[in-house]
Amino acid sequence: MNEIPAPAALLPWAPERTGEAAPAPERRPPAALAELGLALRLAWRQLRAERARLATAIAGVMFACVLVFMQLGFKGALFDSATNLLQALRADLFLWHPLTEASFRPERMPRSRAHQALADPEVVRAIPVYLAQLPLRNPETGTKRAVQVIGFDAAAGALRFPGIEQVAEALTRPDTFAFDLRSRPEFGPLPRLFNERGPFMVELNGRAMELVGLVEIGPSFGADGNVVMSEVNFRRVFERRPSHIDLVAIQLAEGADPAAVQARLRALLPGDVSVLTHAELVQKERRYWEDGTPIGFIFLFGSVMGLVVGMVIVYQILFADIAGHLGEYATLKAMGYTDGYLARVVLGAALILAVVGFIPGFLLCLFLYDFVAGATFLPLVMTAERALGVFLLIFGMCFAAGLLAIRKLRDANPADMF
Amino acid sequence: MQAPVELRGVSFAYGSGELRRLVLREVDLRVEPGEIVILTGPSGSGKTTLLTLIGALRAMQQGSARVLGQELMGAGEAARVRLRRRIGFIFQNHNLLGFLTARQNVAMALELDGALSERERLARAGAMLEAVGLAEHSEKHPAQLSGGQRQRVAIARALAGGPGLILADEPTAALDKQTGQEVVRLLRDLAKGRGVPILLVTHDPRILDLADRIVAMEDGRIVQGAPERAR
Ligand SMILES: Nc1ncnc2c1ncn2[C@@H]1O[C@H](COP(=O)(O)OP(=O)(O)OP(=O)(O)O)[C@@H](O)[C@H]1O
Ligand SMILES: [Mg+2]
Numbered sequence: 001m002n003e004i005p006a007p008a009a010l011l012p013w014a015p016e017r018t019g020e021a022a023p024a025p026e027r028r029p030p031a032a033l034a035e036l037g038l039a040l041r042l043a044w045r046q047l048r049a050e051r052a053r054l055a056t057a058i059a060g061v062m063f064a065c066v067l068v069f070m071q072l073g074f075k076g077a078l079f080d081s082a083t084n085l086l087q088a089l090r091a092d093l094f095l096w097h098p099l100t101e102a103s104f105r106p107e108r109m110p111r112s113r114a115h116q117a118l119a120d121p122e123v124v125r126a127i128p129v130y131l132a133q134l135p136l137r138n139p140e141t142g143t144k145r146a147v148q149v150i151g152f153d154a155a156a157g158a159l160r161f162p163g164i165e166q167v168a169e170a171l172t173r174p175d176t177f178a179f180d181l182r183s184r185p186e187f188g189p190l191p192r193l194f195n196e197r198g199p200f201m202v203e204l205n206g207r208a209m210e211l212v213g214l215v216e217i218g219p220s221f222g223a224d225g226n227v228v229m230s231e232v233n234f235r236r237v238f239e240r241r242p243s244h245i246d247l248v249a250i251q252l253a254e255g256a257d258p259a260a261v262q263a264r265l266r267a268l269l270p271g272d273v274s275v276l277t278h279a280e281l282v283q284k285e286r287r288y289w290e291d292g293t294p295i296g297f298i299f300l301f302g303s304v305m306g307l308v309v310g311m312v313i314v315y316q317i318l319f320a321d322i323a324g325h326l327g328e329y330a331t332l333k334a335m336g337y338t339d340g341y342l343a344r345v346v347l348g349a350a351l352i353l354a355v356v357g358f359i360p361g362f363l364l365c366l367f368l369y370d371f372v373a374g375a376t377f378l379p380l381v382m383t384a385e386r387a388l389g390v391f392l393l394i395f396g397m398c399f400a401a402g403l404l405a406i407r408k409l410r411d412a413n414p415a416d417m418f
Numbered sequence: 419m420q421a422p423v424e425l426r427g428v429s430f431a432y433g434s435g436e437l438r439r440l441v442l443r444e445v446d447l448r449v450e451p452g453e454i455v456i457l458t459g460p461s462g463s464g465k466t467t468l469l470t471l472i473g474a475l476r477a478m479q480q481g482s483a484r485v486l487g488q489e490l491m492g493a494g495e496a497a498r499v500r501l502r503r504r505i506g507f508i509f510q511n512h513n514l515l516g517f518l519t520a521r522q523n524v525a526m527a528l529e530l531d532g533a534l535s536e537r538e539r540l541a542r543a544g545a546m547l548e549a550v551g552l553a554e555h556s557e558k559h560p561a562q563l564s565g566g567q568r569q570r571v572a573i574a575r576a577l578a579g580g581p582g583l584i585l586a587d588e589p590t591a592a593l594d595k596q597t598g599q600e601v602v603r604l605l606r607d608l609a610k611g612r613g614v615p616i617l618l619v620t621h622d623p624r625i626l627d628l629a630d631r632i633v634a635m636e637d638g639r640i641v642q643g644a645p646e647r648a649r
Contacts, residue, residue, distance in 0.1 A: 031532060038529050049517030331513040334475055335575075336503030336530055338496075414502075415475040417509050418466045418587035418619075 036348075039341060043348035046321060057317040061357020062364065064310025064397060068303045068390050069365040069382075070372075075299035076386070077378035082289040083282045084218035085148060085226060088161040091249035092258055093265070094281050095126075095273045100246075102288045104148070104222025106131050108244035113273050117248065120264055122256040125158040128245035130234045133223065137203040138188035145186050147204075148223030149177075151234025158251035164228070167213030170199075171230045175237075177204065178213040183225025205237055218379075221289060248273075307393060311401045314353055318346060318405035322412070329412035343406045350402030354395045361394075362387060420487060422583050422615045423449035423472055428481035430467055441467050443638040445481070449583075452613045454606055454628065456620055459635035465619045466587055468635070472617065473505055473585045474498035486582040503530050506576030506614070508586035508605070512568040514560040520547060520571045521556040527579040546574040550604060566597035573605050577612070584609055584616040590625065599624050 047054050080087075085103050095117065097107035117126040130151035135144040152159055154168040167178040179202075181191040191214055193200060199212045204227065217226040235242055252261055258277055265275045276284065290296045322329065329342055369380040430442040441464040449455050457465050470476040472485055474493070483490040488501045506527075514523045524543035528534055534542070547556045550570040552563075560568050569589060576584055586605070590598025602618070602625045609616050618629070626632055634642040 034532065045522075046515075046517050325515075327511065327513050328515045331507075331509070331515075332526070333499075334473065334502060334507050334509075335527055335579075336499055336501075338499050415470045417475070417507075417513065418469055418473075 035341065036344060039344040040348040040352070043345045044352055046325070046345075047349055047352060050321070053317055053320065057314055057353045058357045058360070060310050060313025060317070061353055061394060061398065062361040063313070064306045065358055065361025065390065065394055066365055066368070067306030067309075068393060069361070069386070070368065071299045071302040071306065072386055072390065073365070073369055073372070073380040073382075074378065075296065077373075077380045078221065078295060079286050079289055080379055081219060082221035083285045084220040085150075085223060086278075086282050086285050088217040089129075089150075089249065090160040090278060091158055092252040092256075092278075093250040093262055094276045094278065095248035095250065095265075095269070096246070096276065096281070097272060098274045101292065102222060102285055103131060103220075104133065106246035108246060109248075109273050111243050111245045113269060114245070114248045116269055117250055117265055119268060120261060122253045122261050123250055123265075124253050125156055125251040127153050127156045127158045127249050127251075128231065129159060129247035129249055130231065130238075130240065131246040132234075132238055132240075134205040134238065136187055136205075136225070136227065138186065139190070139193070139200075139202055140188045143186075145224060147183070147187065147225045147227050148220075149204075149227045149229065149234065149237075151229050151231050151238075152249065153231050154228065156251075159249040161215060161217060163213070163215035167215060167228070170212035171228070171233070173210075173212070175207070175209045175233060176212040177202075177209050177227050177229040177233065178215045179211050180217040180219075180226035180228070181214045182216055182218040184219050187225050207237055209233075209237070303393075307397045310357075310394070311397045314350060314398050314401035315404050317353070318349060318402060319408055321349065322346065322405060322408040326412045327417070329409060330414045330417045333412060334414035334417055339409065342409050342412075346406050346409065347399065347402040350398040350405070351395065354391075354398035357398075358391055358394050362390075420484070421448050421450055422486055423447065423617065424482075424484040425468075425472070426482045428468070428471065428478070428483055430464075430471060430476075430479050432467075441638050442471075445638070445640055447633065447640060449615050449617055452610070452615055454609065454616045454618070454630045456618050456626055456629035456632050457635060458620060458626070458632060459641075461621075463635040464638045465635055469585050469587050469617065469619055472583075473507060474501045503579065504582050506579065506581035506584040508569075508572050508576050508584065508589045510588045510591045512560065512565075512572040512592075514568055514571055514575070516560055519557050519559055520552060520563065520574075523560070523571055524575045524578050527575045531579065543574070543578060546578045547571070549577075549608060550574045564597075565593050566601055569593060569597075569601050570604065573601065573608065577608055577614070580612075581614060584614055584618075586616065586618040588620055588622075589618070590620065590622050595622070595624055598622060602628055 095113055097109045099107045111128055114126040114128045117123050132149050133146045134149055136147040137144050154164055154171045170176055171178060179190050190202065190211060194211055194214060199210050201208045202211050215228050219225055252258060262275045262277065269275065332342060366382055369382055372378065373380045425445055425447040428442055428445040429440065431438050431440045433439055445468060459465055471478055471483060474485065474490055478491045481491065485501060486504055488497065515526065521540060521543045524546050525539045528539040528542060544556055547553055550573055552567060552570055555563060555567060563571065590602060593601060605616065606628050633640055
């Protein structure tokens, strides 16, 4: 049945008949995202209006940003460089004494462990490595400084690092050594001199030895520079008994599973050696510096201080902004803006500060990283991971400041406005 | 027919216990559609308090208040906030946001309406400013405007959202008499043209003649212009 719809009943108000205004209809609230955008825009307009205050806030966030970046940078660089030596030594597996905490202070183990490891069918080579620190005389100034000496059979090929192949042949001659070109400059311009005039004599542990090549390792916490020589030369210079060694580098057969060999060697060898992969070796050394020293805590403390100071500054700015505009906030409440909306405005301001403070802080840190890396030989590198991590920290810092400042909004009471 | 404002037996007290002070006693008040009501009375008689209750800026304590069809007695915060969006407020001080231009200030009254785009909001705000005679000042900040101009921006803001009711508390207090009269006249004309009722509190005798009805309060009671109870 085709029913004609009844004419719409007269509106409860009929302006055209009564001269009455229609009550304003309930409004459709804006979509959440659009509303967030409007809150952010309002926050930005408010921030922008007070240039001096905005500059202070940005400076505060930048300060926190730079401090955290530098602390993390130094920490990362120190711990990276702490393990430079072990990082550079490449082999499939290592044996070292379970009591050895760090490479600059190794516990010795019997040389026979290297031979015992050869019992495993997949172990191709197991070469002993000697580690020691001895004074090297700077040929220019004549001062002496301890250098890390690594003694092993370079020609065997079990232990690899950049540059070793080129010098392996020369190192087999008596009283020769290769020098780490990334050593700190306190040892003198040895790499430059070598590049200019070829091999020359340098005094190592009171003995004249010939510098015959350059390798690349890098200084670490325990050592300012590195020297590589053959096992035979090492024993001669240090008058050390060959029966006790500091490290064993193991080369596996092609296609062998390091984990399987590691398990077999653990079962095979007595308890005075631990069998480690390269990653485990580096990790162990790193953990020594991170946990065994207060260094990690110092940097953590520095970072937290930076964040606290930054948060206080941002909080002060946000608080002052609210306190200075209580009338306006109360007016907005009277106009029907919810507490939640105004809270989003304040949080929006906090997050805007996080972004506009982070960007210049980040750029400044890129420059500072370069500058510091050049001045201290610490490898400060900006990783995407670190940049993101610091941004999240700064974001959290500003968010916390915003949450604290929001409480001040309660003082904006629309009933007091009349 | 429903009146935009309908109060019955509204009482209100500040403080509690020993300090409790009754400032409104059994107030009955009705504002008819399109009517312009001026509320006067000596200082402390409770005019502002009454206005904050009608404007849903304060929670009711006793009595019944229907404003734009919403019963305020026992209404929750959310319902009150929603009602406020349909009321235009004009304060003694203009309370414009100093960091926004006149046009942006007026547009703030429209940002709660999801149906409007940014362009529509700005266009409507511009039209509103034109209606209050500030077309050429719409991009100025409040600090660059005179007191009367600021109050006119506030009027534009109060009217922009198409409110069902205008509440104003001594809108002329911060203005000289001449300007004050002009501003209220403007408010009245705009409201009349739109059929929006106004409830306006004032001490200013010069603007009394602009009202359709004058209601006088004394010590929390309406002493003149009260509706007869039986209607
Ligand atoms: N927030 C408050 N807390 C406590 N008492 C208040 C508060 N606001 C107002 N009062 C008191 O309530 C009474 C009525 O105040 P109200 O502001 O409503 O008067 P008014 O008629 O608007 O006066 P005026 O003409 O001076 O503005 C006054 O005695 C005042 O002291
Ligand atoms: Mg008052």
